[in-house]
Amino acid sequence: MSQADSASFGPAGDPRMRGFKARTDVTELASWIAARIQTLASEEVGIAEASGRVLAQDIKAGAPVPPFDRAAMDGYALRGEETYSASAYAPAVFRCVGRSQPGRPCEPSVAAGKAVQVATGAPLPRGADAVVPVEATRSDGRRVMVHEAVPVGRNVSHRGEDIEAGAIVLGAGRLLRPQDLGILSLVGASTVRVVRRPRAVALVTGDELLPAGLPARAFQIPDANSVMIAALAARDGALCQIVGPLPDDEATIEAALQEAAGSADLILISGGSSAGPEDFVPGIIARLGRVVAHGLALRPASPAGIGLIGPAELPVVMMPGNPVSCLCAYDIVAGPIVRRQAGRPGPWPYRALALPLSRKLTSALGRVDYARVKIDQGAVEPLSISGASILSSVSRADGFVIIPADCEGYPAGASVVVWCYDEREQAAPCRPEALGQSPAVHQSTRNAHQTPQG
Numbered sequence: 001m002s003q004a005d006s007a008s009f010g011p012a013g014d015p016r017m018r019g020f021k022a023r024t025d026v027t028e029l030a031s032w033i034a035a036r037i038q039t040l041a042s043e044e045v046g047i048a049e050a051s052g053r054v055l056a057q058d059i060k061a062g063a064p065v066p067p068f069d070r071a072a073m074d075g076y077a078l079r080g081e082e083t084y085s086a087s088a089y090a091p092a093v094f095r096c097v098g099r100s101q102p103g104r105p106c107e108p109s110v111a112a113g114k115a116v117q118v119a120t121g122a123p124l125p126r127g128a129d130a131v132v133p134v135e136a137t138r139s140d141g142r143r144v145m146v147h148e149a150v151p152v153g154r155n156v157s158h159r160g161e162d163i164e165a166g167a168i169v170l171g172a173g174r175l176l177r178p179q180d181l182g183i184l185s186l187v188g189a190s191t192v193r194v195v196r197r198p199r200a201v202a203l204v205t206g207d208e209l210l211p212a213g214l215p216a217r218a219f220q221i222p223d224a225n226s227v228m229i230a231a232l233a234a235r236d237g238a239l240c241q242i243v244g245p246l247p248d249d250e251a252t253i254e255a256a257l258q259e260a261a262g263s264a265d266l267i268l269i270s271g272g273s274s275a276g277p278e279d280f281v282p283g284i285i286a287r288l289g290r291v292v293a294h295g296l297a298l299r300p301a302s303p304a305g306i307g308l309i310g311p312a313e314l315p316v317v318m319m320p321g322n323p324v325s326c327l328c329a330y331d332i333v334a335g336p337i338v339r340r341q342a343g344r345p346g347p348w349p350y351r352a353l354a355l356p357l358s359r360k361l362t363s364a365l366g367r368v369d370y371a372r373v374k375i376d377q378g379a380v381e382p383l384s385i386s387g388a389s390i391l392s393s394v395s396r397a398d399g400f401v402i403i404p405a406d407c408e409g410y411p412a413g414a415s416v417v418v419w420c421y422d423e424r425e426q427a428a429p430c431r432p433e434a435l436g437q438s439p440a441v442h443q444s445t446r447n448a449h450q451t452p453q454g
C-alpha cells in the first residue's frame with residue numbers, strides 16, 4: 001500500500017488452511033488509519049459531564065476573570081504607601097471605616113489614614129491599593145495598628161489577572177481535565193461542545209468460549225477478550241458494548257456484524273480472523289464490504305486486520321482470539337482508530353521510559369515486534385514466556401518495547417523505550433509469586449523518546 005487512501009491492500013484471497021502469503025506493513029497501516037479515520041461529530045454536554053471529553057470548540061473568555069479587583073487575603077485594605085515606615089515598634093495607625101464582604105458591593109472607600117476591613121474575595125474598596133494581612137495588624141475595633149509595610153498592589157487580585165477578556169482559554173482538541181471544568185465555569189460556559197464518544201461494539205466469537213466471568217468447564221474457557229477490549233476502548237474515550245460470545249457460525253457472526261453496524265461507529269471483533277477452517281470473519285467482511293488489510297507483519301497479532309462494511313464504510317477491526325495478540329492488535333490497530341474517532345489522535349496513552357536492556361532482545365527482520373518487558377532495578381527485562389496465549393505475561397509485564405520491522409533487535413545494555421501500561425507505579429504489584437517471578441521495581445523517570453507506533 002503506497003497511497004494511504006488506496007481502496008485496499010494486503011494479501012488478497014482466503015488464507016484459511018493456507019496461511020498468509022504476504023503481510024501488511026504496520027507503519028503503512030498506521031498511515032492508512034491516520035488518513036482515513038475521521039474524528040466524530042460534536043455534541044453539547046453540561047460542564048459537569050465534560051471531564052475526559054475532547055473539546056470540539058475554542059473557548060473564549062467573554063469577560064475578565066476575576067471580573068473586579070478583590071482582596072486576596074483577610075485583612076485591611078488601605079493605601080500601601082502609608083505603611084512604608086510601619087514596624088513592630090512604630091506601627092502605622094489607621095481608622096477602620098467599614099467592611100467589605102465577599103459577594104456584596106463595597107460601600108466604604110479608603111482615603112488617607114483610613115482602612116477598610118476585607119475578607120478574601122471581597123471587592124477592593126475604592127481608593128485602596130493594597131491589603132495588609134490581618135496577622136500584621138492589631139485592632140481595637142475603631143483603630144488598626146499596622147506593624148509591617150505592604151507595597152502598593154500587594155494582596156490584591158486584579159480584574160483580569162487570571163484570564164483576560166477575549167482570551168482563548170481552552171482550544172478545540174483539548175482533552176478536558178477536571179481543573180478545566182473550573183475554568184469553563186469561570187468564563188461562564190454552562191455547556192460545551194465535545195467530540196461524541198465513539199460507540200464501539202466488542203463482538204466476541206469462538207465455539208469454545210463461555211461468557212466472561214463464568215468458570216471454565218469441559219473444554220470450554222471463559223472469554224477474556226471482551227472485558228479487556230471494552231476497558232481499553234473506554235479508556236480511549238469510547239462507549240463499548242459487548243456482544244457474544246458467539247459460536248463460530250458464519251450466519252450468526254454475519255447477522256451480528258450487520259446488527260452492530262446499525263448503531264456502531266466501530267466494531268472490534270475477536271477471534272475467527274486467523275487461518276483455521278472456522279475463521280469466517282474476513283470472508284464475511286469481504287461480503288459486507290471490503291477487507292482493507294488482513295495479515296500483518298506483526299508479532300503477536302499477525303492474523304489481525306481491518307475491513308470496512310456497509311454503505312457507511314464502518315471500520316471493523318479483526319482481532320486474533322489469543323488474548324495477548326488481541327491486546328497487541330488493540331494497541332497497534334484498534335486503539336489508534338478509537339482515539340482518532342474520539343478526537344484523541346497522537347501518541348499512545350502510555351508513559352514512555354528510556355532504559356537499558358538487561359539482556360538482548362531479538363526480533364526477525366520484516367515484522368514489528370510487540371515485546372512485553374518487565375522493569376527490574378532500572379533495567380528492561382524481556383519476558384521469556386512470550387506466547388500469545390499467555391495472558392499472564394501481559395499482566396506481569398510493566399510495558400512493551402516496539403522493535404521496528406527493519407531491526408533485528410537490540411544488544412544488552414542498549415537503551416530502549418518502554419511503553420508502560422501503568423500511568424505510575426503500582427501500589428500493589430500483581431502477585432509475582434503466583435506468576436513465578438520476582439516483584440518488578442518500577443521506575444519513574446520520564447522521557448520523550450519517539451518510537452514508531454500506531
Ligand code: AMP
Nearest residue numbers: 206222223224225271272274320321322
Ligand atoms: P482464534 O483467533 O479464534 O483462532 O483463537 C485463538 C486462540 O485464542 C484459541 O486458543 C482460542 O481458544 C483463544 N481465544 C479465542 N477467543 C478468546 C477469548 N475471547 N478469550 C480467551 N481466549 C480466546
Ligand code: MG
Nearest residue numbers: 206271272321
Ligand atoms: Mg477461534
